[in-house]
Amino acid sequence: MSSGSDIVHVAFVPSAGFGHLGPCLRLAALFLRHQHCHVTLITPKPTVSLAESHLISRFCSSFPSQVSQIDFQLLPFDPSTENSSDPFWLQFERIRRSVHLLIPILSSLSPPLNALIHDISLISPMIPVSDSLAVPSYIYFVATARMFSFFSHLSVLDAANKQAQGHPASFIGDAVEIPGIRLPIPRSSIPPLLLQPGSLFEKIFMEDSPKLTKLDGIFINTFDEVEAEAMAALNSGKVVPGLPPAHAVGPFMPCEFEKAPEEENSDGSLMKWLDGQPEGSVVYICFGNRTATTREQVKEMAEGLLQSGYRFLWVVKLKMVDKEDDEDLEQVLEPEVMKKIKEKGLVVKTWVNQGEILGHSSVGGFVNHGGWNSIVESIWNGVPVLSWGQNGDQKITSEVAAESGAGIWPAEWGWGGEVVVKAEEIAKAVKEMMNNESLKLKVLQLKDAARNAAAVGGSCDIKIKTIIEELRKKKKKTVH
Incomplete structure (x- = not known):
């Protein structure tokens, strides 16, 4: 690793599943495009799938001087204690029960960490970790800004319906209207597991939604030409008062390390x-x-x-x-x-x-x-x-x-x-x-907008660069 006061050191903590790991590594690659940024990747072990293991190996070997990897051995876990048979959701819970062990590991890193970026599924257990380390804490969200607006607004709906005792099945009616977003979300589109009282999905969502205001920021794989309305609603304070900045840093670009031998x-x-x-x-x-x-x-x-x-x-x-x-x-x-x-x-x-x-x-x-x-x-x-x-x-x-x-x-x-x-x-x-020729034409227009957003000097590049500079300034203030 390079040395000096200019180094910005960020730790990434992914969760389970290729669909969560891939965006994590693509976001990390966006940080690594900028000079003097070092990434430590925490990899929970064992992984659930072979695809995850292979992708982690290729990512680390693609950035040998800028990436450090730490294999994080998870605590033993009895899956019968949770109401789920999904191996990926069970892995989410296993990671959640283990991340407190990261505090001594991360506190010993050199140079010291400047930020933690972790999966959306790890909010509640990771907040004490970032607090202990006294570093900013961000999440990356693997779905749409519209979905994130729903997830974050859950805490508002729950607070307004105390008699529902935290169960969305009781307080969600025929549709959910989110302030600042024109179209309501029909009950038929709500994740089914969220409407199953006692499911692991419901437990994690309802525990984490109220904690979003404790974060320093949210990274979402989207861009304005696709989701301007949802991003504006999130950052206006309409969806949840006191929500930290939501950054549209998409589209996450395909990376060379994703090509398998x-x-x-x-x-x-x-x-x-x-x-x-x-x-x-x-x-x-x-x-x-x-x-x-x-x-x-x-x-x-x-x-x-x-x-x-x-x-x-x-x-x-x-x-x-x-x-x-x-x-x-x-x-x-x-x-x-x-x-x-x-x-x-x-x-x-x-x-x-x-x-x-x-x-x-x-x-x-x-x-x-x-x-x-x-x-x-x-x-x-x-x-x-x-x-x-x-x-x-x-x-x-x-x-x-x-x-x-x-x-x-x-x-x-x-x-x-x-x-x-x-x-x-x-x-x-x-x-x-x-x-459908009009559909083809519209997708080509979105393609151009996506490429412009992701290009050097585009909206995504500017936002990542701005965040890195903010972290560097915080670091210098701390040192002095």
Whole structure:
């Protein structure tokens, strides 16, 4: 590590899941673009998925002089003590129960830390850590500014409905109206687990929402051309009085460290297949790193893609955790369907570099799970989306995508797994996405805005640079 008073030393504490880790590392990379910034990455061990482990290794090896890594061994944890079977949410809780052990580790770092940036899921347990270290504390938020406005406004709604005893299922009516935001959020779009009293999701959200005012700032992977209204509402004090500054520092750019070696993935043959397809002719289908698709829905999706008439690249995931996904598609689909699929498309079950796929000229549309990381990547590459929320915040995110003009959202499909969407409906929606010329034009406009925001001298770059300078000034005041 370089020495001297100009060094700004920031520790990043990610949580569980590729969808939380990826944005954390991309945000860290934005800090590392600026001279005299050093990052210490705290990596909770063991990770849940192989994808997480591989990405951490590639990130650290990409910044050998600017990044230090500390493996953080988590405390033993009995999952039966929590009302959840989701391995990623259980890992959130395990990290939450362990982070107090970071105080002596972080206090011994040299040079001393100037700031802590941690995952949204770690607010309550990390505040005592930052207080003990006497350093500013920031969170990074992996979803939309609209979702963050809802999350932060929960504490206001709860305070106004004491008889509900902290359970959103009791105090959320048909819709949630958030001050400063025009469209209310319907109850049907609220994360289902938040409406299940006693769920681990509800517990974490309701414990952390009131603590947001104790933070020094919030980093959100968004930009004004997509979410100007929500960002203005957050920073006006309308959503929550006393909320710290919310910084739109997106879109988080794809980074070189995210490219896996050839031996780790199938991208070599995959990209060659894409090279052989006409421009804008391929539908890319992927429901993220945490979403397992039911066998019944896989069958309907296969038929729907074939009925659409378009070529397709389909990433199939039948289990939530990649280590456990050992079932072949041939075990799900009939032989004649598999034959047609191989004639029209390419199906993979391994890790893929989504950024490279979306950036390929042959890809003309993206069917996804409403994950904000995926939608931002699609905007970055000017590819329209068909967004089908599977769980969590993904209906709210799908609405943002549709309202901004980035894609379409068939709201009548409901949550993934709630009902089996038939092949005919899938084919119709895919055709709409691929044939809508006004949609294509709007996404290209958003692409230009995204690239401008992320460029050197763009809004994202300026905000990160300003924050680094503020931390440097605080450091000098402390030293003197």
